[in-house]
Amino acid sequence: MSNDTVKIPQATAKRLPLYYRFLKNLHSSGKQRVSSAELSEAVKVDSATIRRDFSYFGALGKKGYGYNVNYLLTFFRKTLDQDELTKVALIGVGNLGTALLHYNFLKNNNTKIAVGFDVEEAKIGTSIGDVPIHHMDELEKIITEMGITVAILTVPAPFAQTITDRLVAANVKGILNFTPARLTVPATTRVHHIDLAVELQSLVYFLKHYGVDEEEE
Amino acid sequence: MSNDTVKIPQATAKRLPLYYRFLKNLHSSGKQRVSSAELSEAVKVDSATIRRDFSYFGALGKKGYGYNVNYLLTFFRKTLDQDELTKVALIGVGNLGTALLHYNFLKNNNTKIAVGFDVEEAKIGTSIGDVPIHHMDELEKIITEMGITVAILTVPAPFAQTITDRLVAANVKGILNFTPARLTVPATTRVHHIDLAVELQSLVYFLKHYGVDEEEE
DNA sequence: AATTTATTGTGAAGATAATAACAATGTTTT
DNA sequence: AAAACATTGTTATTATCTTCACAATAAATT
Ligand SMILES: NC(=O)c1ccc[n+]([C@@H]2O[C@H](COP(=O)([O-])OP(=O)(O)OC[C@H]3O[C@@H](n4cnc5c(N)ncnc54)[C@H](O)[C@@H]3O)[C@@H](O)[C@H]2O)c1
Ligand SMILES: NC(=O)c1ccc[n+]([C@@H]2O[C@H](COP(=O)([O-])OP(=O)(O)OC[C@H]3O[C@@H](n4cnc5c(N)ncnc54)[C@H](O)[C@@H]3O)[C@@H](O)[C@H]2O)c1
Numbered sequence: 001m002s003n004d005t006v007k008i009p010q011a012t013a014k015r016l017p018l019y020y021r022f023l024k025n026l027h028s029s030g031k032q033r034v035s036s037a038e039l040s041e042a043v044k045v046d047s048a049t050i051r052r053d054f055s056y057f058g059a060l061g062k063k064g065y066g067y068n069v070n071y072l073l074t075f076f077r078k079t080l081d082q083d084e085l086t087k088v089a090l091i092g093v094g095n096l097g098t099a100l101l102h103y104n105f106l107k108n109n110n111t112k113i114a115v116g117f118d119v120e121e122a123k124i125g126t127s128i129g130d131v132p133i134h135h136m137d138e139l140e141k142i143i144t145e146m147g148i149t150v151a152i153l154t155v156p157a158p159f160a161q162t163i164t165d166r167l168v169a170a171n172v173k174g175i176l177n178f179t180p181a182r183l184t185v186p187a188t189t190r191v192h193h194i195d196l197a198v199e200l201q202s203l204v205y206f207l208k209h210y211g212v213d214e215e216e217e
Numbered sequence: 218m219s220n221d222t223v224k225i226p227q228a229t230a231k232r233l234p235l236y237y238r239f240l241k242n243l244h245s246s247g248k249q250r251v252s253s254a255e256l257s258e259a260v261k262v263d264s265a266t267i268r269r270d271f272s273y274f275g276a277l278g279k280k281g282y283g284y285n286v287n288y289l290l291t292f293f294r295k296t297l298d299q300d301e302l303t304k305v306a307l308i309g310v311g312n313l314g315t316a317l318l319h320y321n322f323l324k325n326n327n328t329k330i331a332v333g334f335d336v337e338e339a340k341i342g343t344s345i346g347d348v349p350i351h352h353m354d355e356l357e358k359i360i361t362e363m364g365i366t367v368a369i370l371t372v373p374a375p376f377a378q379t380i381t382d383r384l385v386a387a388n389v390k391g392i393l394n395f396t397p398a399r400l401t402v403p404a405t406t407r408v409h410h411i412d413l414a415v416e417l418q419s420l421v422y423f424l425k426h427y428g429v430d431e432e433e434e
Numbered sequence: 435a436a437t438t439t440a441t442t443g444t445g446a447a448g449a450t451a452a453t454a455a456c457a458a459t460g461t462t463t464t
Numbered sequence: 465a466a467a468a469c470a471t472t473g474t475t476a477t478t479a480t481c482t483t484c485a486c487a488a489t490a491a492a493t494t
Contacts, residue, residue: 095319182259203391
């Protein structure tokens with residue numbers, strides 16, 4: 001909850017991880033400097049928006065030169081707390097949950113799914129991609145012990161709210177919710193929805209009703 | 218590309234599938250009428266926003282009464298083209314692709330993953346949850362034959378752009394892109410990104426820097 | 435060291451979206 | 465059928481976000 005820097009617009013905050021990832025790419029391909037125009041081409045965000053986004057953190061670039069990749073990368077690593085590993089719990093080791101467990105979020109993120117929970121006996125006690133799966137009965141105990149405050153929810157929708165209430169009670173502050181349920185949480189908890197069915201359906205809607213030749217998102 | 222109704226704000230268009238889903242829930246639980254306030258509670262969208270969203274389509278409700286669930290449902294079914302099945306192709310039958318193949322998007326959506334593509338010989342010719350998997354060599358031929366114009370991309374990032382170019386050439390107009398790559402497409406093609414790593418990372422960023430007690434998304 | 439060139443950082447304008455607030459009006463109750 | 469009540473649709477207001485456009489200025493070139 002460090003308020004060291006000014007409060008950044010939400011839209012900007014959502015782009016930061018994207019910038020960070022592309023800067024890492026640039027860095028590992030040996031690039032020393034980059035302009036907002038180049039970055040714009042790569043991340044598909046208007047160059048003025050990029051400059052504005054960066055400017056919230058002060059003057060990071062040099063006029064007539066652009067940005068030093070290494071400097072920017074170091075700066076964002078600190079800003080995004082990439083030096084500190086964030087451990088995450090995943091609830092619901094089904095189709096989607098298993099796919100996520102196999103994915104290495106650590107690669108760009110310094111975020112790791114550290115533990116999984118399910119109710120199906122066959123899964124309890126196994127490991128999926130080095131992540132141990134526990135029974136839901138142990139949820140509160142284990143996440144408290146591990147100091148986990150972020151959870152990914154990939155259970156069937158009817159269980160989502162009950163489990164959310166348990167997570168909140170166990171001090172979880174952020175939930176990435178893949179279920180179609182809209183969760184009720186106290187104001188101290190943040191929920192991000194990823195609603196795959198809605199995404200697909202709204203894409204289809206846009207195609208049918210908007211023609212195209214509008215901007216992409 | 219039917220422009221039968223006025224052009225709806227993007228923010229509104231993205232909420233339509235959500236409204237539709239909750240209306241279906243209400244309907245199947247036997248509810249006859251609903252107010253914007255009730256709906257607001259369920260979908261976590263401000264009631265004024267809901268009324269405004271609906272108003273783009275004309276006067277759908279009745280003052281002092283609210284909205285007739287059945288009427289609204291019928292209206293949105295037509296608006297969202299739910300009477301017409303949209304067939305979708307999925308490219309990259311890996312961890313994530315397989316999870317999506319197992320999911321029944323038809324349930325709320327009238328959208329169906331109708332065919333999958335991969336390069337791994339072991340997968341070619343198999344079916345996953347009744348969806349046949351073909352080799353990438355047949356991509357253009359099959360999606361053209363099937364008249365598919367929407368694709369889901371779940372391949373490793375380095376292949377994303379090349380495959381996108383092929384999809385575009387084969388008349389695909391909408392791409393749901395799960396890879397971290399930012400795709401270059403002509404203005405006639407629409408790309409929606411679902412960037413899971415970014416979602417997780419930005420959730421963590423918000424928790425650390427915004428305290429909470431802001432609104433949820 | 436003067437000149438040209440590139441590119442930032444930002445004020446101003448424009449665009450989009452969310453919310454408040456309430457008159458209008460239909461529904462329900464008495 | 466009159467009075468009380470509920471809830472919409474919309475106008476006005478405010479908030480958020482994006483983009484333009486350009487003066488300021490550092491870098492590169494001559
Ligand atoms: N798979 C997809 O592509 C997809 C697409 C859109 C939405 N979703 C949503 O994501 C969620 C998960 O989807 P899925 O396809 O992985 O489902 P799934 O049925 O494969 O997995 C659900 C898992 O949750 C476990 N579970 C059930 N009750 C539980 C409980 N009370 N506590 C803990 N675990 C419990 C089940 O044992 C199972 O392992 C669902 O809400 C679904 O609607 C999935
Ligand atoms: N799994 C996740 O949770 C997750 C999370 C974030 C991002 N992603 C992204 O989603 C994408 C897929 O992830 P995944 O975990 O399913 O990977 P995966 O390696 O399990 O699956 C990729 C599939 O694509 C196939 N493939 C490879 N080259 C191909 C080509 N040229 N044409 C067609 N198919 C090809 C592979 O055979 C494999 O089946 C990746 O870009 C990944 O970065 C996945």
